Amino acid sequence: MRASRLLRILLILQNRGRRTAAQLAAELECVPRTILRDVDAMTEAGLPIIVHQGNQGGIELGFNYRTRLTGLTEEEARAMAIQLSAPTHAIDALGMPAALHSARAKFIESLPDRARKAAEAALAEISVAAPDVASDPYVIALAEAVRDRRIVRLRARSGASVECHPARLSFDGVAWALHDARAPDVAIPQGDWGDLNISARRYCD
Template identity: 50%
Template sequence: MRASRLLSVLLLLQNRGRMTADELASELEVSVRTVYRDIEALAEAGVPVYADRGRSGGYQLVGGYRTRLTGLSEEEARSLALAGLPVAAAELGLGTVLAAAQLKLYAALPEELRTRAGQVAERFYLDVPGWHRGIERLDRLEEVADAVWRSRRLKVRYRRWDDSAVERVLEPLGLVLKAGNWYLAARCDGSERTYRVSRIDELADDGAFVRPDRFDLAEYWRQWSEQFERRMFPRVALVRLSPLGRDLVPFYLGAVGARALRESGGEPDEDGWSRVELPVEPGAPALGELLHFGPELEVLEPADLREQVAEAVARMGALYG
């Protein structure tokens, strides 16, 4: 562990130039005293580390010294797929591993390319979760990820959407991060299914299994997502939308509504309104979704949904006199 940290100190100084003890301690998540000991150990090993004293001082390598100890470990190589998702890497327990892998890659780059790579990190940041979403507890994510890596069967206690608990034996095939939430694609009772990781309350190793050779996680997720959308939005409402209403569709109905707007949106009439077929949820949620639009949307069909909207609008009008 210490040898890995010493290499990280060396690569940090090589990639970033002068760094203070506080900066190194923060980067490596250790104490400043530990940094002092590591710097002494590097010096004793013959690494030319120079210390500048004073308020603006710090540590740096002398004379353009560079190391070629940049080989990636197995874990570091795995973590590179998450290079643009530091939060996801941390949730999977690969945060420090990813940082070490990136340091080694930067160290292997020519100076010009290393500078450009650093500029990208300074100018672009990917924040995956949506606004106004609570942070899920992910007590079991690392264990689930380990089972995916090692093809280990899991016996789990899983909470369904209605909060009832069931026991399942799963063969984990892959993890998907969608809108800040982690989902597990797994085989259960001979069929492939999807489970929300935050709803796994208990798990235990249940032995090895043989992973199917032709399983394509991306294709599985695409098909499952399409089926999920069809289940969530089993009805279609024919509506009239004002120009502002059209602009509001992606905000209120997300990607599903935006796609419907592209595929079914007709030409605007003389007043600028257009007819669109929008997928809606069953029951009360559909009414709430359509009321979001206020006077910018008129429901034409089905008749029962139009009546529900009209009744809700009348009740609202009565509240406000």
């Protein structure tokens, strides 16, 4: 969480210039004291952070330090902002809406000024809503098994359990399917998973 906040502070300062601790705290939904501690950590890490004291003071980046995502047109930036703001059942089922929200904020802050303003305008002009979808513990567990190449037993509590080497999860907008590394073209629909037993054993690709 802190690493994510530090990156957002860096992107805000490089794109918007000098900001007070109070302004940064309001943007990042924390208290000014947290911002000041973060600034100290960034300075210790070697980033050229300059803190100005007094009524006209604030926090800014020195030495023209910049890191930018370049190459996007304003229209492309608008499209990406809308896409990243659109809710998806897949993200919700995987328990990742907070991660997507954080990634969207970082993406927008990393854009050049004109593209960033276009993206922010798109978010203000267009809102996409969808029913809340609870995260699915089975999908989350299988996503981790896919990532770690863990052997999984489907329908583990039945008399017809099946061993699977999970290589990929797919989502068609309605339901999930699991693909076994030994038969990647065969989709095992979510309704056939049953109870899962995820082994500590890994399989080889």
